[in-house]
Amino acid sequence: MIVQALTLTLRLAIMVSAILLVIGVPLAYWLAFSHRRWKFLVEAIVSLPIVLPPTVLGFYVLVAVGPFTPLGRWYQALTGHSLAFTFEGLVLGSVLYSLPFAVQPMATSFAAIEGKLLDASALLGASRWRTFWRIVLPLGLPGVLTGLVLSFAHTLGEFGVVLMVGGNIPGATQTVSILIYDQVQALDYATANRTALVLLLLCFTMLAILYGLRRHGGWNLWEWR
């Protein structure tokens, strides 16, 4: 039971982190360097999941993927089933829920890059694309990794969104946090305790690695080239 839930949770967390890497980095780049007047609106939307109760977010995702919206109908037509109460639905909900945890550290570290370095790159004939790959990304890498680790850990621990969007189907949508909830409902405190401990240790280890690496002179990842 716990192995199945744990595998599913880790699979979910890895997928969410991967998706957030792909959409979070460009979004963070835009937030860090855009001068659009309405940028603050995007910032507010990205940060919403931090303050919004997970049930509210989960409710909207559930409605959005249901048969009443174009998105829901499109997905149904494409795959023959609804996104609601599926693993894919969980991924969608979790991506939205963890978005600020990925984007904010990335945007902060991009914005902290000295503007003169970007000028220098352009003065040396580099395109924006090249400047991004050779200057912005390597120098912002600590923020990118922090964002990934945080969204991974955050996905491990989420509950409300998962319950609203995915329900509680073992093997398909039952994550560790939902399993604990189940076990407590069944008054099986001893099993709940073991399950909870696994999640606690997992999250603690992740964060300890994150902060430990940062303490040792930053992520010494410049050697990657």
Next chain:
Amino acid sequence: MSDSTPLPPGEQLTAQVRKSFRGESGSQFTLQVDLAVAAGFTILFGASGAGKTTLLDCVAGLQTPDGGTIAIGEAVLFDSQSRVNLPLRRRSVAYLLQSLALFPHMTVGQNVQYGLASLNKGDRDTRSGEVLESFRVSSLVRRRPSEISAGERQRVALARALVTRPRVLLLDEPLTALDAITKARILDDLRAWNRRHRIPVLYVTHDREEVFALGESAIVLEEGHILAQGSPHEVLHRPQSETVAQLAGFENIFDCSVTGSHPEYGTMTCRVAGSNLDLEVPLMRVNASLPLRVGIRAGDILLASSLPQGLSARNVLDGTIGSLEQRDMTVIAIVTCGPAFEVHLTLGARESLQLKPGGQVWLVVKTYSCHVLQ
């Protein structure tokens, strides 16, 4: 960059630029200049907030002028009328910022090769090898910017900027943080490089030593306008305006009125305002309605402990020493002769003349050390 062939020598940078900007004091200035910079070193000299950096930024493309044209030879970088505004990466302008902006995560070698992305590896290595050699940093290629000295960083930044074979080099006070010897060596190498690659080099500084050390010509900028232009000697040794004079380091500037003119001797007599001190100064055509000032460098004044005789100098002034103060290896004496003069002496001079505050001395000032400013 696509400029892999060296360009014909002697291209000129021409800029007619108009741009409003905020000076360092916070007040609004309009930069309005029209200049032509020939190949070789041109010093851009002026106080902070005079618009020097704004001008360089406009040439490099970091700022957009409100109007005007900027061109290198025939190539137009900016023209407000035909709406040309090349992006900075297409300008072939090398701009060395004060902060150098070396990429911290790359080695010296990677930094220098950064601008050569369009070349193949062999050409990249040849090109960067040459320029690293010219600036004597070949041995540092594997180090990171944080692992080398300030002077070496400076050399690497120059190498990185010049390896792309730019058509203009802009330098914004690049050497301010360095000691004199390091600075002089770097400048020697830069000059040697410029002899082989004749491009206009526009060098911003507010250090007058650098003006003389480097410049083939100098431009003085003040509140967004060109105040003087010519050889460093013309601009600074015979300053015609008081702003230039202060920039050029006249420690003594006096308000004066002309009391007599001696065309037969090529001199005139000036009375220092608020005193009965007369100075003999070179004859100048001056506008009597404008205030006249005389500037004298503290280092051009001789100091004697007894009345000197048999001198060619026409101004011998008696006074008393108000104060003596040592700054580094220079003694700064304030001598009251009516108005107070600042005089610079060596430590040895103070010792052998046994100068003390309150002591009587004579100041000797040559006529040609008195610079008439209007």
